[in-house]
Amino acid sequence: MTAQVELYDTTLRDGAQGPGLSYSVEDRLRILHKLDQLGVPFVEGGWPGSNPRDTEFFRLATEEALKHATLTAFGMTRKAGEAATASPVLRHLLEAGTEVVCIVGKAWDLHVTETLRTDLDEAVAMVRDSVAFLRGEGRRVFFDAEHFFDGYRSDRSFALRVLRAAEDAGAERLVLCDTNGGMLPNDVARIVGEVWAGVETPLGIHVHNDAGCAVANSLVAVEHGVRQVQAVVNGYGERTGNADLIPIAANLTLKMGAECLPDGSIERLTEVAHYVAEVANLAPDSRQPFAGRYAFTHKAGLHASGVERLARAYEHVDPEAVGNRSGVVASDLGGAATLRMKAAEFGLELSDGAVPRTLEELMEREARGYTFEVADASLELLMRRASGWRQPFFEVDSYRVHVEERVGDDEPPLAEATVKVVTKGTRHIESAEGHGPVGALDNALRKALVNDYPELEHIALEDFRVRVLDETHGTGAVVRVLIDTSNGRAGWTTVGVSENIIEASWEALVDGYLFGLLHPRDAA
């Protein structure tokens, strides 16, 4: 089978419903760009009007230059008894300014009579009017038929009427949703096949993982005629999550001969999976098919030596095909080839001697809890250091921070930091305050450096994220800090790891400044 399959990513909308997930507008833009680089053709950005963050995201994202991805906005049909022209939801959808919109409508009679408390004819009209209205406003429309599979089993003629209403009104895709996530592959195969025989419009599939079958259901739907697959990177989403885009893309490409991403993109799946986990501030799933750290890690002994002799006898695909690797300690960045590619991105040329040194350093650091998927700036510094580079800008003598809380007053605790550094032969001692210890250290370091490096005035700490890692190291838990720094034109991320949160923050902070000095914003 050779088919064109269209991936529709909903990490930023349906996937953002997962417990413990909260993406800032910046996070969303990062994920959008990562998916664009990967070559995902449709990226759903959110539900405009549902909250200020979604609205702000669309304002910024519609101005971004995207190479592969078309940004889409999500909403629902007009309400029962409402005119489409009067629907605030549809108006917000138009205001998002995307070329493509996706709207959801009810396809299960039970929901119409019990949740919407209206009749089936009105439910069909809600879909038809809403699609027609959006088409009239010049939008391309995808239609998500909510609870389609349950609806089809309950009242097949109603479920099909809903689809036909969307089709007649001009929807470009009819997306069959297993919203409760309980379907098994056999059900999906049969129902998709039956529906496909009766409509002209390309179908899509959107499934949740409540029965543990989301990936299987998505693949079987493709086999039975579905063109579009809606999925979420790492399968995040409410309850047990959405269908995971990573194994879906890998299986489609490597096993089903389908084209779903540009050439060369599949090799980046592992990196993208880990990147999105880092932005979500969740530990990457070590057992995730294809991308997990253990996905190709064989247990030691006979089996492992067998792998060395004849990998294909023990591995379902070549781990490098998805940017992963086999081995006991799997470096997230894979082997020498990936490393060279990364170095080229930074404009560095790694000497032959530097490659094994960098790999060794990387693996050693990853074992201690570092992660470099997001922290590109730290990775560049690590590569430079492994090649023998020593930073010429400043030397740190010492730093100190204390936090004072006056018990009983309403003011937040105040932090004060003192930093001693040497720049160009001169010793600077500077103190500064901040709302937290990291803010105070940042202010003091900037003050100490700005004498000799006035360009650092533009540098600002934008965000920092802390994660306590599960792996315990000696007596204490290890803390990883990621810091985002910006010079007003470009932003970068650095990482620090320690049992001490201040030390981890300091490491990330210093590397953030170093990177800023290496890449001044006024350089061409």
Ligand SMILES: [Zn+2]
């Ligand atoms: Zn959903």
